[in-house]
Amino acid sequence: MKEHYKHILTLVVLALPSLFVLWGGYLQEISGHVLLFMIQGYVAWFLLYKAGQPFFGYSVTMSLGAYGTIVLTEIYHWPILVSVATGSLLSCVVGVGIFLSTCRARGFYVGMASFLLAVLFPKVVDALKPITGGRNGLYFDGIQAVVDPNTYYVILVICTLVIVGFLFWLMTTRTGQILTLIAENDELAQTVGINTMKYKVLAYGIMGLLSGFGGALYVNYTGFISSVDIEVFTTIYIYFIPLLGGSSLCYGPLLGTLIVILLPDVFSGVERYQRILFGLIFVLVLVFLPKGVGPTLERYAKRLTQGLRRGPATAG
Amino acid sequence: MILTGLINGIIMGGILSLPVLGVAVVYGITGIPNFAIGLIGVFGGFVTWYFLSYNLVLALIVGVGVCFPIGYFLQKLLLTPISNKGGDAILFFVITISLGFVFEGLTRAIFPRPSISIALPYLGSFTVGGVTVEVIKLLALVFALSTLTAIRLLEIHTRPGQSWQATSRNLKLAKLVGVNTDRVYAVAHGIGCSLACIGAIFWGSLYNLNVLSGWELGFLGFIIAVVGGIGNIWGGMLSALLMGLVLSFSGYFLDGNWQSVLLYAIVITVLIVSPRGILGSERAL
Numbered sequence: 025m026k027e028h029y030k031h032i033l034t035l036v037v038l039a040l041p042s043l044f045v046l047w048g049g050y051l052q053e054i055s056g057h058v059l060l061f062m063i064q065g066y067v068a069w070f071l072l073y074k075a076g077q078p079f080f081g082y083s084v085t086m087s088l089g090a091y092g093t094i095v096l097t098e099i100y101h102w103p104i105l106v107s108v109a110t111g112s113l114l115s116c117v118v119g120v121g122i123f124l125s126t127c128r129a130r131g132f133y134v135g136m137a138s139f140l141l142a143v144l145f146p147k148v149v150d151a152l153k154p155i156t157g158g159r160n161g162l163y164f165d166g167i168q169a170v171v172d173p174n175t176y177y178v179i180l181v182i183c184t185l186v187i188v189g190f191l192f193w194l195m196t197t198r199t200g201q202i203l204t205l206i207a208e209n210d211e212l213a214q215t216v217g218i219n220t221m222k223y224k225v226l227a228y229g230i231m232g233l234l235s236g237f238g239g240a241l242y243v244n245y246t247g248f249i250s251s252v253d254i255e256v257f258t259t260i261y262i263y264f265i266p267l268l269g270g271s272s273l274c275y276g277p278l279l280g281t282l283i284v285i286l287l288p289d290v291f292s293g294v295e296r297y298q299r300i301l302f303g304l305i306f307v308l309v310l311v312f313l314p315k316g317v318g319p320t321l322e323r324y325a326k327r328l329t330q331g332l333r334r335g336p337a338t339a340g
Numbered sequence: 341m342i343l344t345g346l347i348n349g350i351i352m353g354g355i356l357s358l359p360v361l362g363v364a365v366v367y368g369i370t371g372i373p374n375f376a377i378g379l380i381g382v383f384g385g386f387v388t389w390y391f392l393s394y395n396l397v398l399a400l401i402v403g404v405g406v407c408f409p410i411g412y413f414l415q416k417l418l419l420t421p422i423s424n425k426g427g428d429a430i431l432f433f434v435i436t437i438s439l440g441f442v443f444e445g446l447t448r449a450i451f452p453r454p455s456i457s458i459a460l461p462y463l464g465s466f467t468v469g470g471v472t473v474e475v476i477k478l479l480a481l482v483f484a485l486s487t488l489t490a491i492r493l494l495e496i497h498t499r500p501g502q503s504w505q506a507t508s509r510n511l512k513l514a515k516l517v518g519v520n521t522d523r524v525y526a527v528a529h530g531i532g533c534s535l536a537c538i539g540a541i542f543w544g545s546l547y548n549l550n551v552l553s554g555w556e557l558g559f560l561g562f563i564i565a566v567v568g569g570i571g572n573i574w575g576g577m578l579s580a581l582l583m584g585l586v587l588s589f590s591g592y593f594l595d596g597n598w599q600s601v602l603l604y605a606i607v608i609t610v611l612i613v614s615p616r617g618i619l620g621s622e623r624a625l
Contacts, residue, residue, distance in 0.1 A: 078430060125612050133615040135430060136566065137608055143559055144604035151597035256559075260437055267434060296449050303441030310435050311422065 027274070031192045034275040035185055038062070042181040045174050056177060056245055058285050059184045063238035065265030065277035065284075067231050070191045072263075073271035074200070075227035076207025081122060081138035082235055083259035084145045088115040089236030090243040090254075091149070091156060094164045099155065104167055108244075112236040119232020120225055127224070142259040149251040161250025164243060176244065183241055187234055192274060194230070203227055261285075268309050270318025279318050343469040345589045351473055353584025354481025358543065359561030360568070360576040361487055362536030366411075368571040369508045369528035372419055373429060375436040378558025379443035380410055381536030382551075385544045386447050388537070389456045396461070403541065404534045411533030414439065416526040423525075440555065448551045455551075458544035480542045487535065488577055504528060508571075536561075563607040569617030579618060 041055040064082055071077050092111025096102040102110070126137045150158045168176050194200045206213045206220050213220050243249050261284050269280025287305065291298045313320050362377045388403030418439075422431065448454065463475035494501035506514040507524040514521050540549060540557060564583055568575030583603060590599050610617060 128612065128615070133611055135433070137611040139433075140559075140563060140566075140604060140608050140611065143563075144601065144608065147597060147600045147604065151595075151601050153597075256555075264434065297445060299441050299445030299448060301445070303438045303443075303445060306438035306441065307418075307435060310431070310438065311418070 030274050031189075034278060035189055035192075037275070037278065038185055038188060039181060042178055045177055048174070052174075052177060054286070054289065056180060058281050059180055060238065060242045060245060061262065061265065061285050062277060062281040063184055063187050063241065064235060064262045065269075065281045066188050066191055067235045067238065068262050069266035069271060069277045070194075071227055071231040073266055074191075074195055074207060075203040075224070076210070077123070077224060077227055077231075078135035079122075079138045079228075079231070080135050080259055080263060081119075081141045081145075082262040083142045083254045083256065084122075084138075085115045085119050085232050085235035086239035086242065086258070086262075087145060087149070087249070087254040088118055088232075089239030090249050091239075092236070093166070093240040094162050094243050094249060095155060097166065098162065098164060104170070104244075108237070108240040111240045112233050115236020115239065116229050116232035119228045119235070123224060123228040127221075139256075139259070143256045146251040146255050149254065157250060159251050161248055161252075164247050164249075166244035166247065168244065168247065180241060180245060183237075187238070191234075199223065199226070264306065266316075268306070268316055270316030272315060273318040273322070276316055276318045279321075280316070283317065341592070344471050345592070346585070347468055347471045347473065348591075349585030349588030350581060351477045351481065351584070352587050353581035354484055355477060355542070355546065356560065356564055356584050356587075357484035357577050357580035358480055358539030359536065359557045360564045360580050361484060361539060361561075361573070362532040362534075363558070363561040363565045364568075364571060364573040364576040365491070365535060366529055366532035367565065368573055369504055370415065370419070370423075370525045371508070371571075372415075372423070372432045372529075373436070373562070373570070374419075374529070374532070375433060375558050375562065376440035376443055376554075377411075377436075377533060377536045378540075378556070378561060379440045379447070379554030380407055380533045381538075381540035381557060382549055382554035383407070383410075383443050383447050384533070384537030385458060385540035385549050386451045386456065388541050389458050389544065389549075390451065392458065400541070404537045407533040407537040408530040410530075412526045412530035414533075415529035416522065419529070420522050420525055440558070444551055444554060447554075455548055456544065457548050458541055460541075460545040476542070476545060480546075483538070483542070484577060484580070488573055491573065500524075500527075563604065567607050567610045567617055569619040572617065572619045575617055575619030582618075 038059075041052075041059060044052040044055050064086055068079075068082055071079055089108075089111040092114045093104070093107045096107035096110055097104050122138055122141065126134045149156045152158075153160075156162065167179070171179070195204070202213065202218055202223055205218070206223055210220060246253075265280035265284050266277045267280065268283050269278065270276030283305075287302060288298060291301050294301070309317060359378060359381075362381060363374070366372060366374050366377060384403045384407040387406050388399045391399035391402050418435070419432065422435065427435075460476065463479070465472050465474045467473070491501075495505050496502075503514065503519040503524050506517070506519055507521045511521060514524075536557075539561075540553070543549060543553070543557060562570075564579045565571070565576045567583070568577070568579030570576075583606075586606065587599055587603065590602055594602065
């Protein structure tokens with residue numbers, strides 16, 4: 025199937041959860057969480073696999089958007105939309121700042137600096153307890169004070185579609201192609217005269233902006249955030265999303281989010297063994313399906329369609 | 341105040357050096373950043389606690405002894421094959437984090453309590469410069485220093501030690517001269533996990549151990565190792581002592597949360613300014 029059609033199909037599948045509004049309840053609630061993490065998953069997919077930048081601080085950028093929104097609205101009484109925009113911009117600036125300060129290091133060390141930032145950030149939130157609420161968190165009505173939950177849910181679906189659609193579109197543009205070239209061979213890109221620094225700053229800026237906006241959507245959806253929600257495991261889960269689903273495919277993060285977010289629910293009956301099963305599945309996928317679940321499913325689907333085509337032909 | 345801060349800082353450095361040993365040994369020889377090592381160590385700590393009611397020596401042997409084969413077989417059956425297929429640091433990072441989930445889950449599933457305190461016999465305390473020091477805390481520092489010295493002596497004077505050094509410095513050359521590098525990696529990982537377990541036992545006797553402590557210990561070990569120059573075991577020790585002093589002196593004017601923030605901020609600054617740490621990361625002990 026052509027990439028173009030895969031993009032459209034992915035967006036159609038992403039729009040399907042809006043139907044849950046008809047039934048409401050658990051399906052709507054869980055699919056909302058899936059969508060919120062899918063935004064982060066697609067952002068990670070873009071920065072890590074399309075722009076080739078090793079970054080592990082997604083929980084930091086996400087929580088800057090979330091805390092920016094909630095603190096500005098609740099404590100400083102800014103209008104909600106202005107708070108969302110400011111929180112997202114703050115996340116964008118911090119994302120670029122992290123890159124600029126770590127760009128002296130190479131590969132693994134860049135990743136580690138951002139990972140340690142993800143470990144540090146909840147501690148900063150705890151230390152700033154009078155403002156952030158620390159582990160007790162902050163409660164928030166947000167946009168849901170103005171619109172009803174169903175309308176906000178539809179807004180969430182639309183925002184997810186717009187973000188994912190934007191990233192798909194971006195990768196088809198010249199900027200996207202240059203980012204792919206930088207991901208594949210940074211030195212070659214520099215040799216042919218591309219200002220790689222400029223494009224990397226752009227990639228981190230986009231990541232920060234979208235991840236922060238995703239965080240703002242998150243806090244408006246859940247109505248609560250605490251330092252527990254942004255612990256280092258959040259960044260690990262976000263990082264795993266494209267990795268498990270299939271980083272090479274446009275629908276990889278979609279599959280990855282379903283695995284990462286829905287697995288704990290699947291194992292809720294065996295809560296005592298949940299972490300073991302969770303970890304084992306991750307290890308097995310990483311070892312035996314290094315390209316992720318998506319490419320394997322695609323291979324089986326191809327075999328199946330080939331078999332079906334051959335079937336009638338042989339019969340004829 | 342300065343003397344008190346200095347003594348407290350050195351003692352704290354000794355405690356902080358415990359989680360570093362395992363991380364530094366494993367990374368120094370195998371080049372693999374194992375983020376599950378803290379969880380494996382804590383698993384061993386829980387095993388020790390479980391057998392403590394029978395006999396102290398038996399409990400220590402079983403706890404530390406369980407961690408060696410865990411590390412050995414993890415390296416031999418999982419990490420070496422991935423390394424041979426060209427796995428990079430990022431892949432090892434995600435795989436060992438996943439393994440961390442498995443060991444956290446195992447500790448949760450096997451042991452009846454989520455939080456324990458390992459009651460070692462009380463060894464007394466003494467006073468230096470007006471500061472009361474518990475002997476067990478001093479023992480942690482002595483243990484860390486003697487482990488470093490023992491490793492260094494092993495490297496210089498024994499054949500297995502020389503093969504460790506050869507493997508960590510030049511894998512291809514080590515293979516060429518007949519060193520069984522796969523075995524060296526597996527043994528190093530086993531020793532690293534056992535050291536992590538000893539660290540967890542000390543930690544559990546001074547503070548508490550819970551099913552999540554392994555993450556904190558692993559990250560702490562890793563950040564201290566990074567500041568010293570990850571893989572450089574002497575750098576790790578120096579860094580632990582410096583961090584101990586920072587924590588001790590900052591305790592006069594910062595609360596616990598801000599002390600953690602300061603610790604991590606220093607590490608991130610070191611990573612940004614000098615990514616290879618104080619003594620340089622050289623992937624050799």
